[in-house]
Amino acid sequence: MAFPGLQHVAITVSDLERSARWYSALFGAEPVLDEDEEGGRFHHAVYALDGGMLFGLHTHQGRESGDRFAEERTGLDHISFAVGSQADLQQWARKLTELGIAHDGIKKAHYGSGISFRDPDNIALEFFAFPEG
Structure with a gap:
C-alpha cells in the first residue's frame, strides 16, 4: 500500500x-x-x-500562546511550496519583493534550489524547485 x-x-x-x-x-x-x-x-x-x-x-x-514561531522548538521547521523550475523561482522572488516580503534570494544546493521567507508570525516558508535536467 x-x-x-x-x-x-x-x-x-x-x-x-x-x-x-x-x-x-x-x-x-x-x-x-x-x-x-x-x-x-x-x-x-x-x-x-x-x-x-x-x-x-x-x-x-484566544488560547494561542502568542509566542512567535521558532523552528528550533520541537514541531514544525518550515513549509515548502513546490515550483517547477528555476524560472518559476525567479518569478516568485520578484513577486515576494513586489509584495514587500523579505527573502534571502535563491539559494542553490545539489538537491534543488529555494527561496526562504517568513509570514507575519515568523513561520518559515519556502518555494523549492528540484534540479533541472
Whole structure:
C-alpha cells in the first residue's frame, strides 16, 4: 500500500485578520472557507491551492500562546511550496519583493534550489524547485 500524500496543512496564527490579508496577497486568492469549527474550539480560514492541497490558518479562540514561531522548538521547521523550475523561482522572488516580503534570494544546493521567507508570525516558508535536467 502506497503512503498517501499531504492533503492539507494548518497553522496557528496570532492574528487571523492580519494573516489572512498576508496569505491572500501571497496566494493571489481569498479563502474558500472562513468559519468557526463545529465544536467552537477554533476558527479557520482555508485556501485551496493548486493540486488539491488546502492551507489553513487557525485561531484557537484566544488560547494561542502568542509566542512567535521558532523552528528550533520541537514541531514544525518550515513549509515548502513546490515550483517547477528555476524560472518559476525567479518569478516568485520578484513577486515576494513586489509584495514587500523579505527573502534571502535563491539559494542553490545539489538537491534543488529555494527561496526562504517568513509570514507575519515568523513561520518559515519556502518555494523549492528540484534540479533541472
